[in-house]
Amino acid sequence: xxxxxxxxxxxxxxxxxxxxxxxxxxxxxxxxxxxxxxxxxxxxxxxxxxxxxxxxxxxxxxxxxxxxxxxxxxxxxxxxxxxxxxxxxxxxxxxxxxxxxxxxxxxxxxxxxxxxxxxxxxxxxxxxxxxxxxxxxxxxxxxxxxxxxxxxxxxxxxxxxxxxxxxxxxxxxxxxxxxxxxxxxxxxxxxxxxxxxxxxxxxxxxxxxxxxxxxxxxxxxxxxxxxxxxxxxxxxxxxxxxxxxxxxxxxxxxxxxxxxxxxxxxxxxxxxxxxxxxxxxxxxxxxxxxxxxxxxxxxxxxxxxxxxxxxxxxxxxxxxxxxxxxxxxxxxxxxxxxxxxxxxxxxxxxxxxxxxxxxxxxxxxxxxxxxxxxxxxxxxxxxxxxxxxxxxxxxxxxxxxxxxxxxxxxxxxxxx
Numbered sequence: 001x002x003x004x005x006x007x008x009x010x011x012x013x014x015x016x017x018x019x020x021x022x023x024x025x026x027x028x029x030x031x032x033x034x035x036x037x038x039x040x041x042x043x044x045x046x047x048x049x050x051x052x053x054x055x056x057x058x059x060x061x062x063x064x065x066x067x068x069x070x071x072x073x074x075x076x077x078x079x080x081x082x083x084x085x086x087x088x089x090x091x092x093x094x095x096x097x098x099x100x101x102x103x104x105x106x107x108x109x110x111x112x113x114x115x116x117x118x119x120x121x122x123x124x125x126x127x128x129x130x131x132x133x134x135x136x137x138x139x140x141x142x143x144x145x146x147x148x149x150x151x152x153x154x155x156x157x158x159x160x161x162x163x164x165x166x167x168x169x170x171x172x173x174x175x176x177x178x179x180x181x182x183x184x185x186x187x188x189x190x191x192x193x194x195x196x197x198x199x200x201x202x203x204x205x206x207x208x209x210x211x212x213x214x215x216x217x218x219x220x221x222x223x224x225x226x227x228x229x230x231x232x233x234x235x236x237x238x239x240x241x242x243x244x245x246x247x248x249x250x251x252x253x254x255x256x257x258x259x260x261x262x263x264x265x266x267x268x269x270x271x272x273x274x275x276x277x278x279x280x281x282x283x284x285x286x287x288x289x290x291x292x293x294x295x296x297x298x299x300x301x302x303x304x305x306x307x308x309x310x311x312x313x314x315x316x317x318x319x320x321x322x323x324x325x326x327x328x329x330x331x332x333x334x335x336x337x338x339x340x341x342x343x344x345x346x347x348x349x350x351x352x353x354x355x356x357x358x359x360x361x362x363x364x365x366x367x368x369x370x371x372x373x374x375x376x377x378x379x380x381x382x383x384x385x386x387x388x389x390x391x392x393x394x395x396x397x398x399x400x401x402x403x404x405x406x407x408x409x410x411x412x413x414x415x416x
Contacts, residue, residue, distance in 0.1 A: 002119045005128060007173030008112045009135035011075055014166035015105050016139030017147055018082055019047060021163070022098070024148030024240075025156040032156070033091040046095050047102040048335045055106025055332035059325045067111050067324070068180050074104040074111070075171040082164035086157045097160075106335070109133075110328025113312050115178065123262055125316070130258025130309040137254050137305060140247030145240055195325065202318040203326050205376045207333040209369045210311050213273055215337030216280055216366030217304035219358045221246065222342040224297070227355045232293040245294055249301025257306035265310045266377045272310075273370040276303040280363035284356045307369075308334075314376075341365060 022029070022043050030040035062070040081101025088094035109132075116132045117125040151159040198204070220227075228234040228242055253272075260268045279299050286292035312330060319326035345358030
């Protein structure tokens with residue numbers, strides 16, 4: 001694989017760390033600014049909303065800029081946002097820094113997916129995308145626990161300053177390793193062309209699968225602390241190591257998802273979404289046993305992230321004429337699914353159904369995504385059949401001079 005993918009993975013590592021590390025230092029941030037934990041939770045919500053809106057907005061604004069230059073701008077924006085968070089004198093300024101950093105998130109992964117896919121042969125595109133996302137999964141194994149530890153030991157401001165430093169490394173990596181002539185040039189796309197991709201129903205189906213499929217994971221993981229402490233019987237300190245197991249599952253699922261999606265994309269989606277839905281259902285029972293709960297949590301991470309490379313590649317394939325905006329919008333769909341699933345999980349808990357109830361919500365969301373995957377495969381097969389029929393459907397006439405059959409121009413199916 002090209003060394004340029006390392007630069008994208010480093011950027012993804014920094015972005016993944018800043019997205020999730022806030023959850024580990026939220027009590028410290030709330031205490032320093034004198035706000036409640038629910039109020040401090042806006043630092044999570046604000047980030048997610050920034051990703052949803054920033055992904056398409058910055059992608060559209062960057063249509064006249066080369067992808068390499070846009071990636072450099074996004075990493076610069078990421079650094080500024082985290083530095084602003086590190087030195088914020090008030091909660092409002094801290095929230096502003098989180099939003100600024102989040103604006104880079106969706107566009108970076110969206111444009112980065114296109115760049116990664118362009119750097120390799122067609123049969124290795126999903127694997128290349130998964131290598132970029134590997135940075136995000138490693139962040140959950142190393143970056144988030146380490147950032148949480150540093151935040152608790154030296155202060156949360158140090159954590160965000162170090163994340164900003166990661167952004168600088170990512171910026172230098174993009175500048176040094178990604179070739180300008182392999183990442184698109186200014187003027188090769190415009191706003192109208194990019195939005196035309198959304199005329200394809202398959203792009204919308206892919207984003208719906210993203211919202212519901214990975215949303216199923218977030219329905220459970222959002223409330224993992226009370227589930228593991230109140231139901232499974234773990235201590236709060238042990239939850240950090242459970243999240244490391246979850247991150248390891250994400251890492252392995254991402255690699256396997258990319259590898260098998262290159263061979264059989266839709267079958268990979270069928271298997272991962274179906275198994276994810278069943279595993280979330282089982283989690284309702286296994287959550288009552290420490291060992292089984294840990295194993296199930298790892299499987300949820302693996303199966304959930306195994307859907308990411310194939311879904312991202314499916315969007316790129318369906319929007320091949322203008323993939324950048326569609327790719328970035330699909331990244332926003334992940335965060336939209338996270339927000340939706342977290343809200344639904346809170347609703348069932350508030351209704352008195354217990355801390356394992358979000359697992360049922362997650363299973364329902366992932367199961368619905370599986371149904372949409374079947375629909376997408378059916379529509380794709382029908383489209384391919386119609387195209388092949390139109391291309392091969394020809395008539396023959398007899399040449400009056402030679403008496404031999406003579407092929408004529410193709411006749412549209414149904415007109416002869």
